Amino acid sequence: MHKFGTVALIGPPNAGKSTLMNRYLGQKVAIVSPRPQTTRNRISGIYTDDDAQIVFLDTPGIHQLRGKMNRFLLESAWNALSGADAVVVLLDAALYAAKPQLLEKEIKPLVKPVAETGRPVLVAVNKVDRIKDKPALLPVMARLGALWPEAEFIPVSALRGQGTEELLARLLDFIPEGPPMFPEDQISTAPVRFMAAEIIRERLFYSLRQELPYSTAVEIEAWDEQTRPGTAIINAVIYTAQKNHKGMIIGKQGSNLKKIGSEARKEIAELLGCKVHLELWVKVRSGWTEDPGFLRAMGLGE
Ligand code: GDP
Numbered sequence: 001m002h003k004f005g006t007v008a009l010i011g012p013p014n015a016g017k018s019t020l021m022n023r024y025l026g027q028k029v030a031i032v033s034p035r036p037q038t039t040r041n042r043i044s045g046i047y048t049d050d051d052a053q054i055v056f057l058d059t060p061g062i063h064q065l066r067g068k069m070n071r072f073l074l075e076s077a078w079n080a081l082s083g084a085d086a087v088v089v090l091l092d093a094a095l096y097a098a099k100p101q102l103l104e105k106e107i108k109p110l111v112k113p114v115a116e117t118g119r120p121v122l123v124a125v126n127k128v129d130r131i132k133d134k135p136a137l138l139p140v141m142a143r144l145g146a147l148w149p150e151a152e153f154i155p156v157s158a159l160r161g162q163g164t165e166e167l168l169a170r171l172l173d174f175i176p177e178g179p180p181m182f183p184e185d186q187i188s189t190a191p192v193r194f195m196a197a198e199i200i201r202e203r204l205f206y207s208l209r210q211e212l213p214y215s216t217a218v219e220i221e222a223w224d225e226q227t228r229p230g231t232a233i234i235n236a237v238i239y240t241a242q243k244n245h246k247g248m249i250i251g252k253q254g255s256n257l258k259k260i261g262s263e264a265r266k267e268i269a270e271l272l273g274c275k276v277h278l279e280l281w282v283k284v285r286s287g288w289t290e291d292p293g294f295l296r297a298m299g300l301g302e
């Protein structure tokens with residue numbers, strides 16, 4: 001009997017959703033960042049083994065969302081839920097062990113809307129590797145249990161792999177019978193163009209200081225695999241909402257942009273399995289985060 005189904009990953013930003021998905025896929029499809037709100041679009045990852053195929057939907061963080069773009073993100077996250085066979089709520093247990101007051105604040109708003117979807121809920125209590133003093137996990141588990149009586153809790157470390165096999169095995173109980181929908185070597189339903197743009201955006205996150213990347217978007221303007229066989233020639237534009245950010249992105253004599261470009265190029269080449277020539281441009285487009293037409297063009301709006 002073969003199984004096929006979808007699983008929605010939700011949880012506060014930085015909980016480890018992308019890390020978990022990448023672990024199941026054995027490679028990187030969703031971008032991981034030490035800062036919250038990296039996953040802007042919904043990214044799917046396709047897990048395939050001999051007996052099952054699961055499409056994981058990595059949803060954007062559904063907390064502290066503001067502005068037009070974020071309203072869209074919020075909707076997209078809840079849409080992912082209603083169609084899924086199971087919901088995995090990821091949370092950062094190390095954070096709540098250290099700051100107990102955050103647990104109610106961040107988790108409580110999720111309980112009711114998730115229950116309303118009628119989907120089975122597994123709560124992956126993540127980052128247990130960071131809790132050196134293991135008994136510190138107990139009060140976190142107890143408070144979660146009280147807050148969410150109908151959920152099942154599984155301690156995991158998405159980063160190190162502890163508990164992730166158990167979580168997967170439990171998830172499979174909720175996945176219905178069905179043939180695989182995707183070829184076994186396909187790892188995402190996202191087009192490679194989109195994934196390339198995400199890789200560039202991730203590099204921006206790593207190279208720049210706080211906040212700035214939240215007002216940046218990356219657009220692939222040209223993608224040419226014909227001119228030079230064996231090489232993908234890619235032109236991408238980094239849009240930023242503020243003039244003074246342009247200089248920061250570019251850096252002294254272009255040093256920062258060069259670094260972003262060369263790191264992203266390597267990763268995109270790995271993704272595509274061919275050589276990549278990447279050209280990056282930076283353009284200022286003020287107010288883009290509130291511009292519905294532009295958001296739509298970037299795949300960020302309705
Ligand atoms: P997302 O916003 O929920 O998608 O979170 P990410 O997957 O981007 O992870 C956020 C940060 O937490 C990154 O720095 C990850 O490396 C880190 N992280 C995720 N899972 C774990 C874990 O199990 N243990 C530890 N120590 N760090 C983790």
Ligand code: MG
Pocket residue numbers: 017018019030031032038039058
């Ligand atoms: Mg993410």
